[in-house]
Amino acid sequence: MPLAETLGTALTALVANKLRAALTILGVMIGVAAVIAMVALGQGAADVVQATLQGLGTNVIFVTPGGRVAGFAQAAGGAATSLTLGDVRALEAPGAVPGAVAIEPEQSAFVAVVAGSENLSVRLVGTTPGYSAVRDWRASVGSFISDGDVTAAAPVAVLGATTAVDLFGDADAAIGRTISLRAGAGASVLTVRLRVIGVLEPKGSIAGFFNRDELVLVPVTTSQKRILGRDSVSAIAISAESAEAMPQAQLDVSTILAARHRIGPGEKADFTVQTQQDLLAAATLTGDIFTILLGAIGGISLLVGGIGIMNIMLVSVTERTREIGLRKALGARRRDILGQFLVEAVVLTTVGGLAGTALGVLIAVAVSAVSPIAAVVSPFAVGVALLISMAVGLIFGLYPARRAAALQPIVALRAE
Amino acid sequence: MIPAPSPGAVTDRGVGETNAEPIVAMNAEPIVAMRGIEKIYRPDGGGGADEATAVHALRGIDLRIEPGEFVAIVGASGSGKSTLMNLIGCLDIADSGTYRLAGTDVSGLDDDALARIRNRFVGFVFQQWNLLPRTSALGNVALPLAYRGDRGRRERALAALASVGLAERAGHRPNQLSGGEQQRVAIARALVTEPALLLADEPTGNLDTATGAEILGIFGRLHAAGRTVVLVSHDPTVAARASRLVQLRDGRIEEDSGAAR
Numbered sequence: 001m002p003l004a005e006t007l008g009t010a011l012t013a014l015v016a017n018k019l020r021a022a023l024t025i026l027g028v029m030i031g032v033a034a035v036i037a038m039v040a041l042g043q044g045a046a047d048v049v050q051a052t053l054q055g056l057g058t059n060v061i062f063v064t065p066g067g068r069v070a071g072f073a074q075a076a077g078g079a080a081t082s083l084t085l086g087d088v089r090a091l092e093a094p095g096a097v098p099g100a101v102a103i104e105p106e107q108s109a110f111v112a113v114v115a116g117s118e119n120l121s122v123r124l125v126g127t128t129p130g131y132s133a134v135r136d137w138r139a140s141v142g143s144f145i146s147d148g149d150v151t152a153a154a155p156v157a158v159l160g161a162t163t164a165v166d167l168f169g170d171a172d173a174a175i176g177r178t179i180s181l182r183a184g185a186g187a188s189v190l191t192v193r194l195r196v197i198g199v200l201e202p203k204g205s206i207a208g209f210f211n212r213d214e215l216v217l218v219p220v221t222t223s224q225k226r227i228l229g230r231d232s233v234s235a236i237a238i239s240a241e242s243a244e245a246m247p248q249a250q251l252d253v254s255t256i257l258a259a260r261h262r263i264g265p266g267e268k269a270d271f272t273v274q275t276q277q278d279l280l281a282a283a284t285l286t287g288d289i290f291t292i293l294l295g296a297i298g299g300i301s302l303l304v305g306g307i308g309i310m311n312i313m314l315v316s317v318t319e320r321t322r323e324i325g326l327r328k329a330l331g332a333r334r335r336d337i338l339g340q341f342l343v344e345a346v347v348l349t350t351v352g353g354l355a356g357t358a359l360g361v362l363i364a365v366a367v368s369a370v371s372p373i374a375a376v377v378s379p380f381a382v383g384v385a386l387l388i389s390m391a392v393g394l395i396f397g398l399y400p401a402r403r404a405a406a407l408q409p410i411v412a413l414r415a416e
Numbered sequence: 417m418i419p420a421p422s423p424g425a426v427t428d429r430g431v432g433e434t435n436a437e438p439i440v441a442m443n444a445e446p447i448v449a450m451r452g453i454e455k456i457y458r459p460d461g462g463g464g465a466d467e468a469t470a471v472h473a474l475r476g477i478d479l480r481i482e483p484g485e486f487v488a489i490v491g492a493s494g495s496g497k498s499t500l501m502n503l504i505g506c507l508d509i510a511d512s513g514t515y516r517l518a519g520t521d522v523s524g525l526d527d528d529a530l531a532r533i534r535n536r537f538v539g540f541v542f543q544q545w546n547l548l549p550r551t552s553a554l555g556n557v558a559l560p561l562a563y564r565g566d567r568g569r570r571e572r573a574l575a576a577l578a579s580v581g582l583a584e585r586a587g588h589r590p591n592q593l594s595g596g597e598q599q600r601v602a603i604a605r606a607l608v609t610e611p612a613l614l615l616a617d618e619p620t621g622n623l624d625t626a627t628g629a630e631i632l633g634i635f636g637r638l639h640a641a642g643r644t645v646v647l648v649s650h651d652p653t654v655a656a657r658a659s660r661l662v663q664l665r666d667g668r669i670e671e672d673s674g675a676a677r
Contacts (some may be wrong), residue, residue, distance in 0.1 A: 002565065005562055012550050012551065013550075016550050092612065270449075322546065323548060325540075326546045326548075327559070327563075328531060328539070329505070329507060329534060329540050329546075330534070330535065330559055330560040330563060330605075331531050331532065331534050331535020331536075331560055331563040331609075332531060333527070333528040333531045333532070333563070334527060334528055334531075334561050335528075336563060397604075408508075409507045409508075410502050410507045410508050413507070413542070413546070
């Protein structure tokens with residue numbers, strides 16, 4: 001029987017049982033929608049992390065407190081407090097790390113910033129003039145933090161472009177004004193007044209959500225002594241002169257810090273030296289695992305949908321035993337009957353797959369609209385989901401279709 | 417061999433007029449040639465361990481049906497006439513004996529080969545009509561042609577419908593037709609492939625007397641036009657319409673009015 005005719009027969013049979021077909025399609029639809037939405041969101045989350053890391057600058061080595069965990073590079077410094085300003089000074093010593101062109105410590109925390117009636121929660125980073133060189137990020141108005149500011153622990157601040165606009169209307173208006181920072185919690189809350197000396201060039205946001213321009217920079221000494229009240233730094237970033245200089249610089253940094261921290265050969269270090277590539281690789285791996293897990297959850301719901309298909313096809317074969325008998329009496333061969341029921345199952349899952357793709361994209365877009373994750377619906381994922389849904393129809397339709405094809409015409413014709 | 421009748425030309429013609437001669441002329445061999453046919457039903461599906469419960473449905477049937485005959489197979493229920501009909505129609509195969517249908521030996525053929533034989537040689541008319549409920553009369557009639565992948569199916573199905581006087585009902589679904597009309601659609605479906613043998617199982621069993629007579633009239637005219645018709649029934653008035661009577665009892669042919677020929 002020609003395929004077009006088989007398709008027509010399948011559609012007629014499905015239309016005859018609209019509610020049943022719709023419910024079966026719904027099962028597959030939910031499965032496919034789950035796969036599409038989950039993979040899109042997983043991909044979106046991974047892209048955010050990747051874009052964040054790529055925004056850190058090129059040829060940069062990061063030192064974070066705490067050791068490596070089970071072979072995974074640690075992506076965030078966590079609460080460990082092993083790095084100090086002394087470590088930074090040692091790395092900055094002339095000839096200590098020949099390949100380094102700039103070094104900066106970072107001591108960061110989220111703080112409340114108040115200026116006049118405006119009140120914001122922004123990221124505070126205590127650092128040194130090296131920050132400007134490592135991040136390739138200068139003040140567009142006013143000046144950046146100077147060595148003098150660091151030495152004096154001066155009560156000065158450089159604002160990110162967005163923060164400046166949020167607090168004072170525009171960047172120029174911010175220069176020379178005073179802001180109040182509030183850090184800590186409960187009874188230990190403390191307010192520090194700082195004078196704005198500069199505003200950074202706008203850098204824009206990463207992947208549509210992480211706005212790098214919402215930032216307050218202060219001399220690292222100021223944040224240590226006046227704001228956060230601790231000596232440890234959250235990270236040290238070292239900018240190497242070239243990509244070729246990276247391995248040697250990484251080794252030099254490790255050697256110097258190991259000596260300072262009295263860590264013998266083979267001992268577990270209390271700090272981690274990573275390049276941007278290491279962080280990227282770790283984040284990519286994490287993202288991939290995340291995507292696979294989410295995809296697997298969707299896959300399981302697709303499996304459940306497939307079982308629904310098999311169930312309904314078995315019912316259909318039983319109900320239509322007489323019809324099968326008649327068709328065989330009139331000359332239908334095994335493959336005609338097999339094809340008829342397989343096409344029916346595949347039509348169900350393909351319609352479910354298409355509807356599920358639409359629903360999945362809708363869910364991904366809706367979640368993107370209300371969360372920081374920008375979902376990425378890849379045509380590849382859509383194609384794979386559609387192919388898999390068709391395959392589900394073939395696989396789960398095969399057993400019922402084979403049962404139908406194997407029916408003996410006299411037995412089938414006698415059925416009620 | 418048989419040209420497809422053009423749709424317009426046949427609407428007002430009588431049954432069977434379209435192809436009167438060819439079936440008789442094309443084949444000198446008997447349509448049905450059975451020798452020593454036996455059929456045993458075993459409850460366990462043919463394992464044969466339990467001879468006591470095995471049912472000997474047919475105990476050696478020798479039957480020849482020549483082209484153009486109108487044969488009625490009659491007998492009480494349990495006489496084996498349904499089994500014989502299934503074997504004649506290649507819906508089932510015999511346990512022993514030989515059967516040639518229109519010159520083709522069908523013993524030992526597999527399911528798909530039997531399906532082809534049925535499609536080519538046999539036109540079935542069932543007691544319950546067995547029309548597809550959601551398919552138009554035309555679609556039902558065209559169904560056997562679909563399984564042989566022929567071209568011009570629509571035209572041939574229309575011609576077959578016209579030959580039973582239902583050309584105007586082509587687009588109707590079975591539930592929009594009367595019982596007699598449904599059986600006529602079933603006859604058109606049996607005729608559309610130009611089969612060597614028209615095989616009807618209690619074709620009037622679900623119809624009132626007047627409609628039944630009308631359907632029997634169609635079979636009579638088909639026979640008059642040269643078709644080979646085998647009709648299975650337990651109703652003597654139905655059997656009386658046939659030109660040859662084969663009476664079955666306990667799996668054997670008890671009486672055959674045409675055996676001498």
